[in-house]
Amino acid sequence: MSARSRLFRVNLGAELRTLRERAEMSTRTVATRLGTSPAWVSRTETGARYPTPEEVAALCDLYGATGEMHDLLTAKAESNDGTTINLPSHDQFADQLANIMLLETEARRVTTCEIALVPGLLQTAEYARQMISTVNRPQSEIERRVATRIGRQAVLSRPNGPELRFLIDEFVLRRRIGGVRTMRGQLQKIMADSECPNVRVRVIPASAGAHPGLDGTFAIYEFAALETYVYLENRKGGIFVTDGNATQQYVESRDALWEAALGENESVELIDALVEGLIDD
Incomplete structure (x- = not known):
């Protein structure tokens, strides 16, 4: 993760966590639905790993985030250079x-x-x-x-x-x-x-x-x-x-x-x- 985009990557994870909590889903539920692990979800939300645009789109779909929110978060995931x-x-x-x-x-x-x-x-x-x-x-x-x-x-x-x-x-x-x-x-x-x-x-x-x-x-x-x-x-x-x-x-x-x-x-x-x-x- 480059220094210039670190803040926004951490913030992207925080936004995904907020969406998950609003959807009243646990990390285990999300992991089961997406075929991954709770650790993968947690690391994504803390910024320890940076999700791909496709992964962000899948999370948005799962959480019911559509329209501008969906487009914004996937666009952020595409802004790799920040x-x-x-x-x-x-x-x-x-x-x-x-x-x-x-x-x-x-x-x-x-x-x-x-x-x-x-x-x-x-x-x-x-x-x-x-x-x-x-x-x-x-x-x-x-x-x-x-x-x-x-x-x-x-x-x-x-x-x-x-x-x-x-x-x-x-x-x-x-x-x-x-x-x-x-x-x-x-x-x-x-x-x-x-x-x-x-x-x-x-x-x-x-x-x-x-x-x-x-x-x-x-x-x-x-x-x-x-x-x-x-x-x-x-x-x-x-x-x-x-x-x-x-x-x-x-x-x-x-x-x-x-x-x-x-x-x-x-x-x-x-x-x-x-x-x-x-x-x-």
């Missing part, structure tokens, strides 16, 4: 989130560049609820997603957690999502989170004009022993890229933006001024 993995968006499973959380757990440093919204790790529950509600979903699904997003924020204070860097365009902070009260709470949370020892927040000022981040939001995951991952998200889903030439371009953009942005103290001063400028209706 250089690019496409993740379609779908309300019935949280594959993107599962991979992101896995990377956040393993990374040495995470840098998020946002030009549209407050980064998820810094969002308040109300801000997150406003954004998640822009898509027509049942209220129970909205609340589940909000709770999951807030739960991810434990990484902000986790002992020996990654260094978390956030580059936020000034216009993100000026966009009043949910009204004055919601936005005031959101800006105050960013200032509070910036005090965590492993968190660094820099604002890209409006005066910066055109900058590399305007091409789109991206997140960079850097590791001690693995190659760098870049995550790109869009309306239809997301893409993880680990090809060295491609990721280097994003690293260079990140470095340029980090220098062009306001320093941490100046950024907090700007956010504080924006809070003071919010007047209740």
